[in-house]
Amino acid sequence: MFFDDEENSLAQREILQAFSQEILALGSNFDVSFGIRNIPTHTEDGIPIRKLYVSNLPPKTTRTELFGVFAQYGFIKSCWLRMGDKGPNRTPTPTYAFVTFINPDDAHKALQAPYHEKQLRGRNLRISPADSWHQPAEDADGRVCWKPNSQRQEENNASPSGNDGEQHNDVPIQDSPSNTEKDTDDSNTLANEQQQGFSEADSGFNILDILNRDCMHHVLSYVPIRDLIRSERVSKRWQDLIQEFLLGVRIFKTSWWQHVPVTLTTAVLRRVLQKLGGSITRLHIDHNWTALNDRTAHTVGKFCPNLEELKVVGMHTKNWNPLIYGCKQLKHLSFISCNKLTDSSLVQIVKSDSSIESLTVANNTHVTGLFLTGSNPQKLSSLAFYNCYSLQGAVLTAAIESMPCITALKLDACPVTMWKIIPLILKKVPNLQELSLSEYTSLDIGLKHYDNEMFCESLSKLTELRILNLSRNIYITNAVLKQVAQSCPKLTALNTSSCNSRRSFSHAGVGDEGISAICRSCLDLSRLDVSYLAALSDNGLAAAARLISLTSLTARGNAALSAQPFALCLASCHYLKEIDACGCDNVSEEVVTAAVEELGTHPRPLVLRLAATAAANVEEFPTHKLLTVNTYEDHSNPHLRPDFVDRMFEDSSDDSFEDLYDPDEFDDFLAADEDDFLDDEDDLEDFEGLYRLGLHGPDLLLL
Structure with missing residues (x-):
């Protein structure tokens, strides 16, 4: 089109622009009115769309009615209807449905059909393609992987995700029903689609094409596992990547859930272990104990067959015996601040055929050590007790005879009476390589000469000792360190911090003489801690220059x-x-x-x-x-x-209460000594008036 005048040309262009906008608006209204839309035929992974997601269902919808709505577009493979909550006083109502066509073209026709054709009981059904995670898998030859119901049921029972009834009731992991529900459709279920193969024909590139597996696994290591499990529904390629990453997870701590608003319950832990349990080797249950119940031990024993280390913190659970039935490879077991843990809870765990190699009990008031008597654990090599007030030294001495493989013993912050029994215990473990006797700070039983002699005599047999921890132990003196230097030439680590560091104690602690003896004899020492020692000077620490391996x-x-x-x-x-x-x-x-x-x-x-x-x-x-x-x-x-110096109870503070009581001010507040109460006649009349009001002498005193 040609214009003679430039102004007319500009005016005509504005008219054409306005006309095109009206045409576009009319076209959009036409699409909405008649259902003509640009709907893709494949998902973002290139999978043909056969499965449709249907919502906005009227109450009391049946599969027959839903089948009749979509049968006009093609042959339907399956029609699955999700019902709501069931109960004695509830009527189940349909929430959403999945309709699967044999031919992808029929599904495309159903999506492009006008809205008035997809009505049920006067309500417009909302139709959208199911995500690629729900679409039936298709191999390279174009054959759809349809599977019979019996095979699907077996895969459901054997799949890591496990579609049992308890899993469906686990709300924290479950997403909203829209395109994410883990249904038990006759054609496609969650467990089936996790194992189906599929072909990909992506039209573009995404992050999965740019980054290799190692980079993706490194990136995923910074994402919470809860979010990874929830994001599996994005696509099948992403699902395979997540599952591959989860199979490589070896450590899981429940404390990672403390920043999540969703409470970690045993049901949620069960679903997480269904994904990770087959691969993890270290599990720390250190979440808030109120969120987990007594079924936690059964859950761990069932879903963690390859578990090697378990750490339980703050759980009030008595029965932990189910661990031995499922976790056959469990080697390291720790119970910290488990107040209800008793000897009966540990009897089966440390029996003769147990695989436990290391056992730790800390902050407990019930364990006495009786569970070790008669158990004869052949593989138990490390035994540790920390702050166990009920621990009995005599029982432990009798039980340690049946543990020939003990190489590490830790008796820290135990009752003071345990110190007299420790020499008898050390005589029965000559192959000890690690010993910890820390935090003995009570003076209830004073240090006696024969106590040091017995302890030094027991140390003389520990020729294989390599790690020694004597921190905050007031019974350790220079004589003890001299005996260690003479009997333990293979020592590699020594901690003598705060061994009788106060000058006010009646007996001397560790000083230059003991440290010098250690540095002259234990030349393999690589770690040395001599903190908070009152008797240590430059001459004693200078002896550490002889330790060439320090x-x-x-x-x-x-x-x-x-x-x-x-x-x-x-x-x-x-x-x-x-x-x-x-x-x-x-x-x-x-x-x-x-x-x-x-x-x-x-x-x-x-x-x-x-x-x-x-x-x-x-x-x-x-x-x-x-x-x-x-x-x-x-x-x-x-x-x-x-x-x-503790300033709170020093001598100068004794006079601090004198200002609270000043006799002169206190007398002025009540009355002077020479002033008499009811001295005047007016006061007497007032006093008699009080009697007329019903107030008596005791009442006056109370007032």
């Missing part, structure tokens, strides 16, 4: 130490990677200078923790690429320092 040195809260012994250790111990001197007030920046010089000749990663020291006040240090100096994270505990 990798970690910790000496927190020692005010008498300076930078000199740390510099000697850096110059002699070429494998040293960490020094923790937090709270050592006199340690200066000389440690950093010595570290830079050492790294110049023997490069290695080195960390210096110098918070709450004199070096922390220095603004600039000599730098090195392999050196890390931390001056802001104070890991020391001021209450464990040898020079700590």
